[in-house]
Amino acid sequence: MSKGVHRFAVFVACATFFLIIAGANVTSHDAGLATSDWPLSNGQVFPKMVGNLFWEHGHRMVATAVGMLTIGLAFYLQFREPRTWVKRLGWAALGAVVAQGLLGGLTVKLNLPLIVSATHATLAQLFFLITVSLAVFTSKRWIESEPLEQMVEGPPVRALCVFSLAMILTQLVLGATLRHSATWDKDLPTPLLVAHICGAVVVTLVLSTTIAAVVLRFRPETYLTRPAAMAAFLLVVQLGLGLAAYTTRRTSPNDPQPLTPMVAVTVAHVACGALVFAATIVLTLRVFRMVRAKQAEYRLAHA
């Protein structure tokens, strides 16, 4: 495995994160229908990017670049990666980004129906999951790691990680649905808002438990504790951003246009949500790599 493949996979994952930020800006600026065309914008490949067209066409340009990078990654893996399942994951990433592009076009042509827009936002997170996973799978440490030898019975850390991941993904779907349910000049639907707040409580409890289990039981294993610590830090930031997003979004229907504080905070909330997801993906994959299945657990040699 060459370092180049891993570096390229990391680059694609970072580009995907940037694409999520670009997409979040489109929603917060209410720019999704700044042009009724797709794939062209106002009949042009490079229109004058003024007003909200800057955000919508900018999102399309970043998406095109990520699509190209994903094609490159799929072929790179095909020719340089010995593991068949990783090659397949590369092609799955390409399939996901193609489907994502088509969903983006579909939601524009259908004038942003909630189901299509929310699916588009959810698939973005799933595509991010694949690219982050590829970055992990192609790393030297992943390839050279061996499962931990010293095991004892204990809480199922693997199951906790998967549960955390599922809860975060559910919360991301709820957040995407909430964001696409009302533009900046409309009140957010209360039931969805309450569901999203409840989701935040559940994610906080589940992820905190998972992080505590990992950190307490695998303290010397920085390969596991680093993503756990990162997830903890991002979770705290995300809760603060969520509160700020609620406050700014609550008053935005009375604003003459989407104002910078509301846009910046809500976009940061979306971005940080993706980072919490990414940190938990890395943690989960590494736990699955290092910790044996069933209820086997690692105990410190000196404990």
Next chain:
Amino acid sequence: MLSKNARLWLGLIAITSLLSLASSCSKGGGDDANDNTGPTEGAGKTYTAKNNEGTISGVVSYNGTAPENKKIDTSADSACTSKSPDLKTDEWVVADGKIANAYVYIKDGTLADGSKIGDYGKWPNMPASATLDQNGCHYHPHVLGVVVNEPISITNSDPTQHNVHFTPKNNPDWNQGQANGAPALVHKLARAEVLVPVKCNQHPWMKAYIAVSKHPFFAITEKDGSYSLKGVPPGKYTVVAWHEGGANGTEQKMDVTVAASGAAKADFTFGGTAMAQPGSWPMLEAITFPTLHNH
């Protein structure tokens, strides 16, 4: 478990299906009323003038000090900044306590012969067409009244691209780009609706409202708050004054009787603590009451 070939074919079929769907959708979004499908509300009995029709008129006022309109930041498009350097929202157009841009209309009622106003689809003097202009990255007029299936001509007088986005509840959503210098777009709304918000997603501060009525008994208040509904058949009606006043709009109702060849008067008052305050989340109902003067 599916074989490798079967999975390959399934994947190809899924991608082809998505492509076909996107392609078929991209063929939609025309620039005329043909987009409106389904039954319309233009049908119904024809009302023949009996020369005993009356008038409903009045004034819409604001009680208290009207909220100030907000400054709009147009810096995202220099064409807007140069043409409208000091653009503000036009939610509140109040002078000497009188409100402009309120939409007053007959919501319901019974004619003297016992028939319902909603039974009629054709009236004398139905308006033939209306115009909505985009000038200075701003809609003119801000509130527009039309009858069902009345052609609405949308013009772009700005040196920049706009997109015209109707976001109705009863009519199909409609979004169409319009370059500077492009011919007018013509669109029709086939179902009655009070009111259809219009916005430009390219310049998100641009907002207008179009009210769609089955009959011609509606008016937009002038700068002095006055309005007049002419040619109203004798009968008993519910007259409504609507003002956007907040995120969801607010309205006041009044029962009015129009005698044969009579002139009824209906004044409305908005304002005070009745309107939604900035920062409030739920829309509050107006609590002031209109005055009624029948003649």
